[in-house]
Amino acid sequence: MKKALKIIGITLLIIVALLVAIPFMFKSQIKDMVKQFINENMNAKVEFSDVSLSLISSFPQAHVSVDDLVITNFEPFKDETFATVKAITFDMSVKELFKKASEGPLVINAINVNEALLTLKTNKFGDVNYDIAKKTDADAAPTNTDTNSSFSFDIQDYAINNSAFTYLDEKSNITFYITDLNHSGKGTFSGTVSELDTNTEAKVSLSLDSTQYLNNNTIKLDALIDLDLENSKYTFKENKAIINQLPLTFQGFVQMVDEGQNIDITFENPGSNFKDFLAVVPEAYSKNIEDVTTTGNFKVKGTIKGLSSDTTIPHLDINVTSNNASFKYPDLPKSVENIAINASLKNDDGNVDNTYLNLETLNFKIDQDVFKSSATLKNITQNMLVNANIDGVLNLANITQAYPVTLDKELSGILKGKLHTSFDMNALETNAYQRIKNDGNVSITDFIFSSEDIVNPIQINKADITFNPGTVSLNSFDARTGTSDLNATGNIENLLGFLLSDGNLKGNFNVKSNTFAVDDFMVAETETATNNKTTSAEESLKIPAFLDCTIQADAKTVLYDNLTLKNVKGSLKIKDEQATLQNLSSNLFDGEITVSGLVDTKEKTPLFNMNLGINDFDISESFQDLQLLKSLAPIAKILQGKLNTTINLSGALDQSFSPDLSTVSGDALAELLTTNISSETAPLLSKLDGAFNFIDFDKLDLKDLKTKLDFKDGKVNVKPFDIKYQDINITVDGSHGFDKSMDYNAVLQVPAKYLGSEINQLIGKIDDPDVNNITIPVTATIGGTFTAPTVKTDLTSSVSNLTKQLIEIQKNKLLNQGSQELQNLIGDALGGTKNDSTETQTSNPIKNVLDDITGNNSNNNSDETPTNNTTVEEGVKNILGNFLNNTKNKESAKDSTE
Structure with a gap:
């Protein structure tokens, strides 16, 4: 063993x-x-x-x-x-x-x-x-698969x-998805006729021509199928399907033929409880319906019969009906009552384009609000044709109190409407208004609207709309958002396109506002980047892409950044994420500003291009609060008076929608009407006072000052301009950066009398009134920053040069004085007589000698022997000697007295 x-x-x-x-x-x-x-x-x-x-x-x-x-x-x-x-x-x-x-x-x-x-x-x-699959001989000439198939x-x-x-x-523009598919079956495939027992669970999505008919709907199918492999016919015997939670039983067959598939299937829901209707709605929206109380009936019944091929679809006859139904969720306070549904999906000829949906009745009641509607949708796989009627009242707040729908924002407001509309979807997308027929009116009160495209919810207190063929008239619109209030009237050209097909909201509006805050109408786009487990968020403001409208604005107060603008009027064109301003005027800083230009937010970094006209601005206030002016001329904030200027500028906007000064470029022409200077907080004037003690810079004459400047890449270039202090003319030019760095030259035409006692003594010696008008240019080189300036001058060298100039003038004056005395003495020697025109040169021997000395005796005859030459020369020498001796004596005496 x-x-x-x-x-x-x-x-x-x-x-x-x-x-x-x-x-x-x-x-x-x-x-x-x-x-x-x-x-x-x-x-x-x-x-x-x-x-x-x-x-x-x-x-x-x-x-x-x-x-x-x-x-x-x-x-x-x-x-x-x-x-x-x-x-x-x-x-x-x-x-x-x-x-x-x-x-x-x-x-x-x-x-x-x-x-x-x-x-x-x-x-x-x-x-x-x-x-x-590779083509084989068996494909061309089928034989017994039991003996020839490999x-x-x-x-x-x-x-x-x-x-x-x-x-x-x-x-055909069809997309069909099956996910989370788990399928199993048992059977025998080798025989001619066999039976297959299957079980399937999956989620299904179906889209036809961009219309979503199924969206992640749960499908369960238990099917017992007869397989006739010889005739390629598959017959459904005992079958039960569940779509979401709606049970369906079906029977029929599908047979493969040369043209496609021959289909003959009928189906219906086995019960007739209205809870079956809620089961059709995806569970994410309908929630748990097991404890929902319902009344009334609900029936689904359909037939799919005919050939499915490249050119045809089976005939369709699918009907959904419900009468006097209601439902109430146990955790919600309100119920939906008097529900009536009569809808059918049909195709009578097999042409897919002739498939249509007829919603003959869709009525319900919540509290005392009754809502009725009907619609037909034709040509649903191509350019869908819509014909709809709406008549009723709907309290939007009751939707979430009667049905467990989850909304990003709570709905509120009363919607009243009686509207008939007829259009095709292509007309909405192409703005073919002649094919959009609307008739009726809609009003809404106490409505709150929120969207990703706006920062703050918009509270519509009241809006009345009349629908006309092609256009919609906005009879009244009273709304608030953030701190802003709006009252508007106008025409809307594409309201249905905006609501139904993601089109733009087009129109022309007249808008009035008591307070309008620009930030209330901007959207914040958040872009998050993760690096080393650290997350940072950057926000940029965007003009909503869906807006395509022209607005005539009249606002008493507009808040932009840190500015408060009063009595704002002008035109605003919004399109393609751009806002174009035309002839916008406003009161600001006790003056007036006009603006034309645009703001473009299509790119990641918003851009702007503006022309500004400024009249009678308070200089101190505007240069203190307006960052752009503060950067163009930081020193101007110490001035008291008025400003007139025109500014052309362009550049980028930062995250707060203010100009990014490092990108701004443009030019300006400015005129200052100043009355006073307040230099207590101006380090630059203190430095200049120290360099030029003969000037009180608080008393500069800036009246009617005009200057031109241009700016680019954070740098301001100032063209030469003139200012004055008493009898000193000053010319200034140079540049500074938006970072407050400076590089300026100031050339002062300084009268000599301001340059000290030594210069004044020299002027006194010259004893000539013209000398008092002498000025010298003194250059001040200004660097550093506005908060820590540096000042260098060439005053020392200028004074030295002036001293040399005055000494030279004194020497020339003395020589001129000696020459004059000589002429006087000679005149006395001649007896004070004047030359006679008829007198010959030989009759005046002294003059002849002087002419010889000076080379003016051009008529002198070299062959002629001079008369009394020796006597004349001695006489002249004595005269010149006496003159020179007398001059020296006078100078010596003068020096001794000094």
């Missing part, structure tokens, strides 16, 4: 060892078999990381696993991924592993597909990416786990 047990044990051990070893021995053969199958059957690039074999996990069958399968398309979808599968496993008899092709088909008993992602795509030319299934069970499916049809 022991020997027998030992033999059995050894035998079992050998069998187990073989079961473990064989997969490794035949691994390469299995890989070759998989590759051979792929190459023989698929026209695509197929890759996988590994193929494994186990004889233990599914003993006595073999278990084959293909891991990380990727299938990539060839042209015309080259390099696009058709499918990825984390793992595909097959269970089959061990002998199937060693079958040759001549021994018959390969039989697989079970398949499991895990985490598959499959994308089926049809491009705009009609090409499909899922036609990847591959067949004999499946006991199969499963698709945690997978997703996508269908994209660019030609």
